Amino acid sequence: MAIIDIEQTIIEEFSHFEDWLDRYNYLIEMGKDLPKIDERFRTDQYLIAGCQSRVWLQADFADGKIIFTADSDAVITKGIVTLLIRVLSNQRPDDVLHANLGFVDTIGLREHLSPTRSNGLNSMIKQMKLFALAFKTKEQSSK
Amino acid sequence: MALDPLKIRIDFPILDQMIYKRSLVYFDNAATTQKPRQVINAIDKYYLLQNSNIHRGVHYLSQMATQAYEDARVHIQHFINARLSQEIIYTRGTTESINLVASSFGKKFISKGDTILVSNLEHHSNIVPWQFVCEEKGAVLKVIPINDEGEILLDAYTEMLDEKVKIVAVTHVSNALGTIVPVKEMIRLAHLKNIPVLIDGAQSVAHFQVDVQDLDADFFCFSGHKMYGPMGIGVLYGKEHWLEDLPPYQGGGEMIKDVTFEKTTYNDLPFKFEAGTPNVCDALGLDAALTYMQNLGLSEIYGYEEELLHFATARLLEIEGLKIIGTSPQKAGVISFLPDGIHPYDLGTILDKLGFALRTGNHCAQPLMHRLGIQGTLRASFAFYNTKEEINRLAEGIITAKRMFD
Numbered sequence: 146m147a148i149i150d151i152e153q154t155i156i157e158e159f160s161h162f163e164d165w166l167d168r169y170n171y172l173i174e175m176g177k178d179l180p181k182i183d184e185r186f187r188t189d190q191y192l193i194a195g196c197q198s199r200v201w202l203q204a205d206f207a208d209g210k211i212i213f214t215a216d217s218d219a220v221i222t223k224g225i226v227t228l229l230i231r232v233l234s235n236q237r238p239d240d241v242l243h244a245n246l247g248f249v250d251t252i253g254l255r256e257h258l259s260p261t262r263s264n265g266l267n268s269m270i271k272q273m274k275l276f277a278l279a280f281k282t283k284e285q286s287s288k
Numbered sequence: 289m290a291l292d293p294l295k296i297r298i299d300f301p302i303l304d305q306m307i308y309k310r311s312l313v314y315f316d317n318a319a320t321t322q323k324p325r326q327v328i329n330a331i332d333k334y335y336l337l338q339n340s341n342i343h344r345g346v347h348y349l350s351q352m353a354t355q356a357y358e359d360a361r362v363h364i365q366h367f368i369n370a371r372l373s374q375e376i377i378y379t380r381g382t383t384e385s386i387n388l389v390a391s392s393f394g395k396k397f398i399s400k401g402d403t404i405l406v407s408n409l410e411h412h413s414n415i416v417p418w419q420f421v422c423e424e425k426g427a428v429l430k431v432i433p434i435n436d437e438g439e440i441l442l443d444a445y446t447e448m449l450d451e452k453v454k455i456v457a458v459t460h461v462s463n464a465l466g467t468i469v470p471v472k473e474m475i476r477l478a479h480l481k482n483i484p485v486l487i488d489g490a491q492s493v494a495h496f497q498v499d500v501q502d503l504d505a506d507f508f509c510f511s512g513h514k515m516y517g518p519m520g521i522g523v524l525y526g527k528e529h530w531l532e533d534l535p536p537y538q539g540g541g542e543m544i545k546d547v548t549f550e551k552t553t554y555n556d557l558p559f560k561f562e563a564g565t566p567n568v569c570d571a572l573g574l575d576a577a578l579t580y581m582q583n584l585g586l587s588e589i590y591g592y593e594e595e596l597l598h599f600a601t602a603r604l605l606e607i608e609g610l611k612i613i614g615t616s617p618q619k620a621g622v623i624s625f626l627p628d629g630i631h632p633y634d635l636g637t638i639l640d641k642l643g644f645a646l647r648t649g650n651h652c653a654q655p656l657m658h659r660l661g662i663q664g665t666l667r668a669s670f671a672f673y674n675t676k677e678e679i680n681r682l683a684e685g686i687i688t689a690k691r692m693f694d
């Protein structure tokens with residue numbers, strides 16, 4: 146599915162929740178289901194700076210697409226990471242680079258997370274785009 | 289007379305609001321307290337009727353504003369029982385007060401190889417300014433150790449007081465744990481060696497009566513916004529002879545006597561340390577805040593808040609797996625805790641959605657968190673407008689949140 150379509154699906158999922166607590170319950174459930182990152186990648190090298198909870202992010206590149214895996218020590222953060230992975234994993238570097246990720250605002254995550262955690266969200270997105278840029282450069286230079 | 293928080297709350301309209309469809313519980317008073325109407329009215333009145341630049345004009349408004357500003361200084365003097373009004377220097381807050389002393393004291397009295405002592409409890413504001421001095425002068429910052437309860441080790445401290453120590457800077461009350469530090473005894477011990485002491489009073493002045501002469505503090509710093517006053521105004525108290533001795537901090541208008549391009553002579557205390565147009569409005573706001581606290585009574589405030597703290601400690605300890613961080617029997621206003629098996633940010637996020645204003649994180653005291661071997665805590669900090677009912681709600685909120693993560 147294209148990034149924009151996945152974003153739309155998520156927006157619809159979140160539109161069912163009237164109370165903030167329900168949204169967070171959903172994030173928590175998603176967070177619990179996030180596949181564990183390989184223990185090798187739970188190191189400082191893969192740690193994202195700027196998050197109040199710790200987040201590790203790792204990326205692989207296969208058949209022209211990026212596969213992200215991630216983990217966090219906080220469950221809500223894991224839920225947010227899960228959303229980002231749903232949207233950006235299995236996509237081409239160029240599509241990741243150009244994704245504007247408007248759904249983050251639409252489902253209210255940016256404005257309703259504390260500023261520090263919101264900075265963390267920005268750092269996550271930035272790091273994912275950096276991976277995309279690196280893979281794109283690699284792809285071009287190998288052509 | 290006992291305080292009536294419900295009556296007090298009428299003076300704090302901000303407390304009466306809904307957050308995410310739940311009524312707000314404001315437990316972040318150590319970060320900043322709310323302001324009563326009386327303070328807001330004083331600020332309003334200043335810009336509606338009194339605004340004028342001070343110490344300059346001969347005109348009526350300027351004289352009235354100057355008078356009000358200087359009256360507020362005298363009020364602050366009496367509030368902390370300083371000997372003289374010129375020992376009260378207006379600043380922007382605790383941080384600026386400490387920077388002022390670190391910079392001016394450092395310039396004159398610190399040289400290569402000297403030692404500055406701070407404690408392991410300190411807020412970054414009472415660490416970083418001293419690091420600047422150490423870097424500039426080649427001095428060494430040493431840390432007075434604490435125990436696992438969050439109390440300063442007085443024996444270790446006494447041993448650290450050698451001839452190389454030029455100043456001790458220590459907090460009165462820990463913002464992260466609430467520990468009340470025995471600063472009077474620490475000052476006495478330092479003075480035996482003729483070492484001056486700066487007290488960071490940011491977290492003490494709002495909770496109990498402070499008497500700088502009784503403490504015998506050389507410098508005492510605090511912020512208006514943590515004691516029901518406005519943001520942007522704070523105080524540096526310094527003993528007159530120290531303030532006379534220290535070089536000025538910033539240069540500009542107000543702090544000078546005569547200026548030629550060859551040489552400037554400085555003004556008398558307190559103006560020597562108050563360069564530029566001061567924050568008159570917020571000084572008057574702070575004045576109103578002090579009046580408000582005095583009308584309630586400082587010992588009544590202390591008594592009621594201590595009751596809240598004991599109640600909260602007992603209530604939170606009933607929650608399975610919850611651990612209180614900072615267990616000194618001497619505490620004021622603050623309870624720091626960690627849930628078992630949930631990341632503090634997870635709990636903090638859900639409590640926010642339940643309407644609680646709490647603080648999560650390292651509370652600008654990273655070295656303290658390192659010492660305790662934790663990343664951070666959740667902190668509830670109290671003021672006299674908080675109630676036991678709100679504490680009950682917090683306990684229930686924590687249990688609700690915990691269930692979400694099971």
Ligand SMILES: Cc1ncc(COP(=O)(O)O)c(C=O)c1O
Nearest residue numbers: 381382383411413463488490511
């Ligand atoms: C113990 C302590 N010192 C210093 C400060 C800094 O105060 P301000 O930001 O008002 O300058 C604080 C405020 O959080 C504090 O709690």
